[in-house]
Amino acid sequence: MSEVTARAAVLRQIGQPMRVERITLGPLAPGDVLVKVAAASLCHTDLEVIEGQLACTLPAVLGHEAAGTVAALGEGVTSLAIGDPVVLSWNPHCGQCFYCENGQPILCTQYLTNGPKAAHFDGRTRLTCDDGGALHQLMYLGGFSEYVVVAAQQAVKVPAAMPLDRACLLGCAVMTGFGGATHVAGVAWGQVVMVIGAGAVGLAAIQGASLAGAAQVVAVDPNPARRAIAGQLGATVLCDPNGESPAEVARGLTAGRGADVVIEAAGVAAGFRTSVEAVRPGGQVVWLGKIGVNEPVEFRWGSLMQEKRLVRSSYGGARPQQDFPAMAQAYLDGKLKLDGLVTARIRLEDINEGFAALKRGEAIRSVVVFDQEGLA
Secondary structure (H helix, E strand, O other), X not given: OOOEEEEEEEEOOOOOOOEEEEEEEOOOOOOEEEEEEEEEEOOHHHHHHHOOOOOOOOOEEOOOEEEEEEEEEOOOOOOXXXXXXXXXXXXXXXXXXXXXXXXOHHHOHHHHHHHHHOOOOOOOOOEEOOOOOEEEEHHHOOOOEOEEEEEHHHEEEOOOOOOHHHHHHHOOHHHHHHHHHHHHOOOOOOOEEEEEOOOHHHHHHHHHHHHOOOOEEEEEOOOHHHHHHXXXXXXXXXXXXXXXXXXXXXXXXOOOOOEEEEEEOOOOXXXXXXXXXXXXXXXXXXXXXXXXXXXXXXXXXXXXXXXXXXXXXOOOOOOHHHHHHHHHHHHHOOOOOOHHHEEEEEOHHHHHHHHHHHHOOOOXXXXXXXXXXXXX
8 A cells, every 4th residue: 555545633733723634644664554444532632732731743633542444454464454343542562661571561662752753653654744744643543534554553453343433432531441440440349439530431430340340339520410321330329529528428338448449530630639538548549530741739648648559540551452352342242331421423524613512521422433424
């Protein structure tokens, strides 16, 4: 394959709307895969780039939760075939550096070094703007495009029956939340788990905790509609933090101890503070949410004492080659609920309004569906 043209939403200036443009992709280098994108969902991380809170080399195609089908293979790619349905991972890794060899691919040296370039995993661009200039890919993906070029390891095959407009959620939000509960927190049978924030990540964490056998799952969110969805997806206790203390709720369920596990998925300073107040002595806190990298968060020192364990996780301990197919199968088996996480299916041309709805708190996940028949 030499080159392919596609429509993509391009961000050229911070704080300005994205513009749908015609771009060129390729040619493919050895180890590359061209994926025809079926669906790509809108995430707060993309919004952070649009608003300038997260640095990204511009112009760029954003989008890092995407699924589609393999359209072409670069030299040497034998793990995939044309037509395979795939979910895309935003964490390619070298497998050989200090961090990869120590089981922390999210800290891969090559991944972190090339990340600011907003290009392919090898640090070189594969996209070209309509004016002939270099075009960048957010988080090694750039999913808001009809086609993407990724490293072969990023394209993970899933069962053919998996609907791709829900499969795309597995690539970030669901992996982060579900994995945060199962891989990072290691929720065990009979535990009391609290999840702060009932957005896409939090709702996935609630399901992970429930499927892992938690005796009680407390969902904390000020939005009554989101609390209701949390109840449908496995939360046994619903807490409005504006009306009651989450820490008191946790202690009331545990003879005064506090929750065994608290997962923060709201990404607000108050949520981080609540997480360490609500967890029991010796308990586990997992921070999945995030705020601006230079923003301070203050804690009461006593809330951090008593052997509490705190960990920040960006991708839920993801093992994409194992986790994506397993989660897809769990969806197909009726165990993992994804339908309720998709609050809107939109066209690429409506992407700016989609992000406005996300900022207003109206959407859990809006999904760009590239096949217009899929919007029927």
